[in-house]
Amino acid sequence: MKVPKRLQPLVDDGMIDEVMAQLMSGKEAQVYVVRCGDSLRCAKVFKEASKRSFKQAVQYQEGRKMRNSRRARAMSKKTRYGQKEQEQAWLSAEVDALYRLAAAGVRVPEPYGFVDGVLLMELVADEDGYAAPRLDDVTLTAEQASEYHDQVMGDVVRMLCAGLVHGDLSEFNVLLDPDGPVIIDLPQAVDAAGNNNAAMMLQRDVDNMRAYFGRFAPELLTTDYGKEIWALYEAGELHPEITLTGLFEQDAGSVDVGDLMAVIEDVREEQAERMAPAWEE
Numbered sequence: 001m002k003v004p005k006r007l008q009p010l011v012d013d014g015m016i017d018e019v020m021a022q023l024m025s026g027k028e029a030q031v032y033v034v035r036c037g038d039s040l041r042c043a044k045v046f047k048e049a050s051k052r053s054f055k056q057a058v059q060y061q062e063g064r065k066m067r068n069s070r071r072a073r074a075m076s077k078k079t080r081y082g083q084k085e086q087e088q089a090w091l092s093a094e095v096d097a098l099y100r101l102a103a104a105g106v107r108v109p110e111p112y113g114f115v116d117g118v119l120l121m122e123l124v125a126d127e128d129g130y131a132a133p134r135l136d137d138v139t140l141t142a143e144q145a146s147e148y149h150d151q152v153m154g155d156v157v158r159m160l161c162a163g164l165v166h167g168d169l170s171e172f173n174v175l176l177d178p179d180g181p182v183i184i185d186l187p188q189a190v191d192a193a194g195n196n197n198a199a200m201m202l203q204r205d206v207d208n209m210r211a212y213f214g215r216f217a218p219e220l221l222t223t224d225y226g227k228e229i230w231a232l233y234e235a236g237e238l239h240p241e242i243t244l245t246g247l248f249e250q251d252a253g254s255v256d257v258g259d260l261m262a263v264i265e266d267v268r269e270e271q272a273e274r275m276a277p278a279w280e281e
Contacts, residue, residue: 044119094187104162135171145216169205171212224248
């Protein structure tokens with residue numbers, strides 16, 4: 001196929017030998033299958049800020065540490081330079097999260113580089129070598145659903161032990177390869193200790209997974225891993241090898257109706273965006 005303009009610099013520099021096909025096009029990015037030597041990889045081309053939805057960027061960016069104080073000051077302002085720096089920080093967050101989570105044993109695509117808004121990473125493939133399907137595109141047995149749910153909960157725990165919460169985890173950004181679920185799409189990953197919304201986002205991530213896997217294994221619908229995981233984290237008792245029960249004693253007096261309604265509204269908006277026709281992108 002014709003080389004997209006954003007990928008041409010990587011071809012010129014020898015990082016990509018051939019662009020094979022477009023894998024997907026979403027509201028945040030376009031993903032291509034590319035050949036690098038003898039290997040097939042993915043090239044994720046992030047769309048410009050003006051063409052993406054950044055309505056929740058501040059919520060996700062809270063608590064992210066900025067090494068360069070000049071950049072931090074610029075990002076707090078509305079100048080063109082500040083907006084450019086904020087955009088770069090948002091895009092590089094996925095690369096940083098991928099390296100960090102891979103080192104923590106979380107099943108994520110291996111990153112190979114990030115150049116001018118293009119993330120080059122592992123192509124997660126099925127047993128035949130084709131791009132692996134999303135969870136939303138597969139039908140599971142009850143046994144598979146229970147097994148994969150356990151694997152995802154284990155990765156959620158490992159992520160949190162590494163200091164991160166995915167922030168947008170659902171069946172739409174988990175791939176399924178022969179070894180099980182692989183978590184993708186991490187530009188919105190939040191700092192668990194520094195973001196006031198981290199607990200709410202983790203609960204939403206876990207609830208999304210419970211709802212999806214519960215379609216095939218209804219017994220999962222009665223579990224409450226989100227609150228259990230966060231309570232263990234706050235108590236300093238969470239570790240990667242912990243055995244979860246899925247049980248948590250609810251404190252009816254601690255429910256914040258405002259927070260609950262905000263979560264429900266977020267889910268509704270995200271679902272509406274996912275269901276939008278391709279021609280709207």
